[in-house]
Amino acid sequence: MSKQLIEFLTELNTNEKLRKNFKSDKEQTMKKYGVPQSDAQLVLDKNYDEIMKKLGCDYDISRNSVIEAFKIKK
Amino acid sequence: MGKGSLIIVGTGILTPAHLSQESISRIKGADVIHALVPDPLGLSTVSKLNNNVKNLGELYYDNDSAKNGNNRLESYNLMVEAIMCDVRDGLEVCAIFYGHPGVFVFPSHVAVQKAKDEGYEAIMLPAISAEDCLFADLGIDPGDIGCQAYEASQFVFYKHSINSSAAMILWQLGVVGDVTLTKLTPAENGVKMLQERLKQYYPADHLVTLYEASTLPIMPPRIEKVTLSQLDKAPIRTITTLFVPPLKDPILDLDFCKKWNIDTSHFH
Numbered sequence: 001m002s003k004q005l006i007e008f009l010t011e012l013n014t015n016e017k018l019r020k021n022f023k024s025d026k027e028q029t030m031k032k033y034g035v036p037q038s039d040a041q042l043v044l045d046k047n048y049d050e051i052m053k054k055l056g057c058d059y060d061i062s063r064n065s066v067i068e069a070f071k072i073k074k
Numbered sequence: 075m076g077k078g079s080l081i082i083v084g085t086g087i088l089t090p091a092h093l094s095q096e097s098i099s100r101i102k103g104a105d106v107i108h109a110l111v112p113d114p115l116g117l118s119t120v121s122k123l124n125n126n127v128k129n130l131g132e133l134y135y136d137n138d139s140a141k142n143g144n145n146r147l148e149s150y151n152l153m154v155e156a157i158m159c160d161v162r163d164g165l166e167v168c169a170i171f172y173g174h175p176g177v178f179v180f181p182s183h184v185a186v187q188k189a190k191d192e193g194y195e196a197i198m199l200p201a202i203s204a205e206d207c208l209f210a211d212l213g214i215d216p217g218d219i220g221c222q223a224y225e226a227s228q229f230v231f232y233k234h235s236i237n238s239s240a241a242m243i244l245w246q247l248g249v250v251g252d253v254t255l256t257k258l259t260p261a262e263n264g265v266k267m268l269q270e271r272l273k274q275y276y277p278a279d280h281l282v283t284l285y286e287a288s289t290l291p292i293m294p295p296r297i298e299k300v301t302l303s304q305l306d307k308a309p310i311r312t313i314t315t316l317f318v319p320p321l322k323d324p325i326l327d328l329d330f331c332k333k334w335n336i337d338t339s340h341f342h
Contacts, residue, residue, distance in 0.1 A: 006114055006115060006118055007118075009115055009290055009291055009292065010089075010090060010115050010118060010119060012291040012292070013088060013089070013090050013091035013115075013291050014090055014091060019291075022292075043292055046293075048290065048292075048293045051290065051292075051293075052289075052290070055113065055114050055115070055290075056113075056114050057112060057113045057114070057289070058112050058113075058131070059112045059113075059289070059311075059312040059313050060112075060134075060258045060312055061110060061112050061131050061134045061172075062112045062172045062173070062312065062313065063146070063178075063246065063248065063249060063258065063312060064110065064150065064171065064172075064178065064179045064180055064181060064182075065178040065179055065180045065225070065246070066146065066147050066150075066180055066255060
């Protein structure tokens with residue numbers, strides 16, 4: 001996945017002008033930002049699973065707790 | 075070399091949008107960062123704020139090798155030791171966890187306690203948790219009806235006094251029923267056990283919501299309603315949470331209210 005898409009998604013989180021532009025014209029906004037066509041297509045297709053996979057998201061490591069019973073016994 | 079200290083912060087669920095100003099400031103000011111952040115957006119954001127980042131993800135339990143311990147608990151303890159090593163070396167350490175660092179995060183609490191026990195300054199800052207996102211996305215106000223929350227396995231294994239007149243949130247469906255702490259999926263009968271336990275309190279046609287907060291700004295949250303009887307057929311993922319709405323209205327305690335001269339004529 002391109003660095004531009006990571007940058008774009010990061011910016012989209014905090015830049016209101018970019019968010020509004022994206023809302024009104026997704027394709028042009030991504031093109032203007034320099035997001036490669038193949039990545040932009042995944043966004044347009046709402047192929048979130050593939051985007052997450054390509055980004056390298058690993059939500060398994062967001063599981064960081066154990067219930068009290070296991071803390072005592074292990 | 076200064077006296078070491080520890081600050082624990084959370085990225086929130088959507089980074090950098092959920093990162094608080096206070097957390098940003100503390101990340102920037104730290105000597106070293108220990109980060110357990112599951113998405114590259116989060117990691118990239120943190121790295122821009124402070125380029126001395128140690129990735130705690132490298133210490134996460136690996137089912138294919140024994141390099142990070144024999145189960146998740148052992149790998150969490152390795153993370154605590156990695157954090158404490160830098161604290162003991164006199165560094166200002168900032169440890170960053172996904173979501174709220176104190177909600178469903180074992181190593182953060184242990185690290186704070188350990189640092190305090192050893193005489194170091196240690197604090198944890200609040201952050202946005204998946205529960206905060208759930209209230210916003212589902213339009214639930216826990217103040218309206220009351221709300222109880224359980225880790226799914228704990229809900230299954232223990233006898234609880236469930237209040238079916240209040241809402242209930244069940245967390246970590248993704249490992250429900252797993253007692254080995256080595257799996258990252260529900261146990262073989264985990265969802266079935268959960269279903270059976272829920273049916274002790276709710277009818278089979280009770281509508282529940284499978285919820286997953288949005289983790290990218292282009293992506294909506296998952297809000298999928300199913301009946302209890304359909305629960306074992308629904309896809310359960312790592313970040314899936316179950317919201318169970320109340321079954322009935324609470325019963326007004328008329329005797330108590332009368333004793334204390336409470337006018338109940340306008341009560342629902």
